[in-house]
Amino acid sequence: MFGWEFPPHILGGLGTASYGLTKGMSLQNDMEITFVIPKPHGDEDQSFLKIIGACNVPIVWKENSWDYVNQRIGKIMHPDEYFHLRNGIKYDFNRIYTNDLGCVDFSGRYPDNLIEEISNYEAVASVLAHQMNFDIIHSHDWLTYPAGVFAKQISGKPLVIHVHATDFDRSRGQVNPTVYGIEKRGMDAADHIMTVSNLTRKIVIEKYHQDPRKVTTVHNAVEPLPDVDTFTKTVRKEKVVTFLGRITMQKGPEYFVEAAYHVLKKTKDVRFVMAGSGDMMHAMIDLAAKRGITDRFHFTGFLKGRQVHEMLAESDVYIMPSVSEPFGISPLEAMQVGTPSIISKQSGCAEILTHAIKTDYWDIDAMADAIYSIVKNPAMFESLSKLGLEEVNNIKWQDAGLKVRAIYESVM
Amino acid sequence: MAGCRTESSCHLRERYVIYILLIYILQLCQTEHVICNLKLKKNMRNLCFYFQIHLPFRLKRYRFFDIGNDHYYFDDFQIGDEIRHFVEQSYLPANKAILEMIRSSNGKFKCSFAISGITLEQFELYAPEAIDSFKELAATGNVEFLAEPYAHSLASVFDANEFERQVKLHSNKIQALFGKKPSTFYNSELIYSDEIGELVSKMGYKIMLIDEAKHIMGWKSPNFIYSHSYLPKLKLAVRNYKLSDDIAFHFVDFSLTAEKFIGWISAFPQDEQIVNIGMGYEVFGITQSAYTGIFDFLKALPYHAMEQQIGFVLPAELSKKYESAGSLSVPYPMSWVGNDKDLTPWTGNDLQQEALNKLYAVGERVRLCKDKQLLLDWLILQSTDHFRYMSHKDAYRSYYDSAYEAFMNYMNVLADFLSRVEAQYPSTIENEELNELLKTINRQEEEIEALELVIEKLKSKTKKRVVKK
Secondary structure (H helix, E strand, O other), rough: OEOOOOOEEEEOOHHHHHHHHHHHHHOOOOOEEEEOOOOOOOOOOOOOOOEEEHHOOOOOOOOHHHHHHHHOEEEEEOOOHHHHHHHOOOOOOOOOOOOOOOOOOOOOHEEEEEEEEHHHHHHHHHHHHHHOOOOEEEEOOOHHHHHHHHHHHHHHOOOEEEEEEHHHHHHHHOOOOOOHHHHHHHHHOOOEEOOHHHEEEEEEEHHOOOHHHHEEEEOOOOOOOOHHOOOOOOOOOOOEEEEEOOOOHHHHHHHHHHHHHHHHHOOOOEEEEEEOOOOOOOHHHOOOOOOOOOEEEEEOOOOOOHHHHHHHHHHHHEEEEEOOOOOOOOOHHHHHHHOOEEEOOEHHHHOOOOOOEEEEOOOHHHHHHHHHHHHHHEEEHHHHHHHHHHHHOOOOOHHHHHHHHHHHHOOO | HHHHHHHHHHHHHHHHHHHHHHHHHHHHHHHHHHHHHHHHHHHEEEEEEEEEEOOOOOOOOOHHHOOOOEEEEEOOOOHHHHHHHHHHHHHHHHHHHHHHHHHHHHOOOEEEEEHHHHHEEEEHHHHHHHHHHHHHHHOOOEEEEOOOOOOEOHHHHHOOOHHHHHHHHHHHHHHHOOOOOOOEEEOOHHEOHHHHHHHHHHHHOEEEEEEOOOHOOOOOOOOOEEEEEEOOOEEEEOOHHHHHHHHHHOOOOOOOOHHHHHHHHOOOOOOOOEEHHHHHHHHEEEEEEEOOHHHHHHHHHHHHHHHEEEEEHHHHHHHHHOOOOOOOOOOOOEEEOOOOOHHHHOOOOOHHHHHHHHHHHHHOHHHHOOOHHHHHHHOOOEHHHHHHHOOOOOOOOOOOOOOOHHHHHHHHHHHHHHHHHHHOOOOOOOOOHHHHHHHHHHHHHHHHHHHHHHHHHHHHHHHHHHOOO
């Protein structure tokens, strides 16, 4: 498998999904997974799969002693493996800047020279494809499609790509031609395409012109929280309604502010929280001020790790008015701690949730109505909370893993 | 020649005797046939058909910011549209078919209708021809209209006083429209329990229709008349739910014909005398569209039934014609919906409970009001449908995306309704106190009248005195 992120060092939903899916698949005893990421930190959970760091795979032949290699990367990769992989260098990648071991220093993030990192990652894939034994190649998200395609060309093994998002979601239709090119090439070369929702499946079929027979939806799931009982809801007079995520165009934060304005016209015992950061944060502060609701509308800035779940647990309503969301795992996380969710119909998770309120992202009235109803009717809150928790506990990665397995078998 | 003549006359006489004998034998046969027939008629198996007609007032999209500003809750366009659809596709053609059946069977065919008051009001507003069509059926005398709570509500379970009030309201409405007070009781969605039976019996009804539920009937056959568990006066007619569902839902997959259907019934054991078949009237033309041949099936029923010596009865005749085969004990309310035949489609989850509790909490107060529109809204908001839409599992014919949306919309409407009740009688005053106040107000009028009478008397006395002087 080629991926870009793996917990605990993650930047978005991709890492969480990769972890959950591989963990769910590892429950099938006859499956062995090797997961390639650009830059592991050494503290990843390797109990159920093997992680290879692309930054430790040589792509240019450099003579080094066993001891030197052991001293340099011994913590993360065994020197024998390094030498074994070195034998897989069949092409001249001297044009690429490499370090003393002949490896590329990946950032493992989303830097400005992302396109360059993607092509370096492709070079790493060629070495791995020559030296490793595998039956199937699985590429997560567009960053790793070129690597997957190259590995397929070298090994002749089937390629399955996993579409976690498309550029149409990220840009509200203003696609970047380079990104589109990479995505399209990957999809064309793939033997099968998995999408995280029917919404994404439709985009793949319509905008990337793929054969519908080749595209299957495998909905994401959510990892059970081990310390779910440690999150508590403080009893307050005032109810808390939370938006949590990147404050960008894709997430529709302005609809949240407008809905808050509608609710506050009618009742005063509600507070609204916008957690996260992003390029539209300042515009949102301005908008809240313009509507005159800043006394009840709060910004927390970026939250991470445990803070996220604490915030979700303390809220009475979680709202995700995304304009376009391939899946959107955060409502499931909110439901895990018993917080009712309001989600836009334009998000993939709406396809599998029944105990959540669904509205169109632009339908501020409906959103405000739903907030008001949950805040004012204890029965509504209780129902959504109780049945939502039950529902989300039944959405398991193991089942997603079985679907993936069936797809593998169909292409092998 | 003469010998020949006598011979022929002899022959004629012989023939004459034979003819007479033949006629005599034929006559004998006929009388015997009649006797046989009479015997059969006495033990004739009967079919009892009843149809439920109910359409709720559809609520419009009512947002929370409308609460207190907008007191009109209904989506007139959708209501009108739906009523027209049901009337044109189902009720009118089915009525026409039934009228034809009554005429062509020489009045042998009989059936009954449970039309909710709410629906009758919608007919009056949007489809008066439906009322005329039912009046035409009523005029044949072969059609019975059943009593039920006016709003097709759950009042029988939640509010006994309201239940009684609605039944009276409905009974008056039926009498005003069709000229006869109903005498058979049909509770909304066939909801029944011993307690409800007691209420119904107190109101003077002798027979009530209920559904066949496994946990109630056990091994018993629905094809007998039963009675209330401790009030033997109230007889219970049990719906044969299998045969009813065969028409309503399996008409196409069983490729059902009237002959087949009547065949099943005539194959029942000899002592099972009465088969009750009940369903929504919209089965004809909507659940089973006209092209499936459902109307032809209906029309062919009387012919095949009579061929098999099966008759038709009205529910009202059941209590006189049949003796009870035993009593049925129903401690918990049951209905005719689903496999469990309980109240969960309307009261099964927290949302429904909350909505029903909030609604029926003000029952007593609303009944004190005089505001006509308020009283009408009160009835409309009680229809079972609103609560069924809030079911997670069984939101039959819901026009909402989810149970939650149904709940949100209903609760917004209810909040406005409650604020109107509150405006009339603030909740700070206790019900009993309010009653007392109202009584004194009403008494005041009486007292004033009485006092006025005294004044007049005194006046006339003084006048007389003046005249005498």
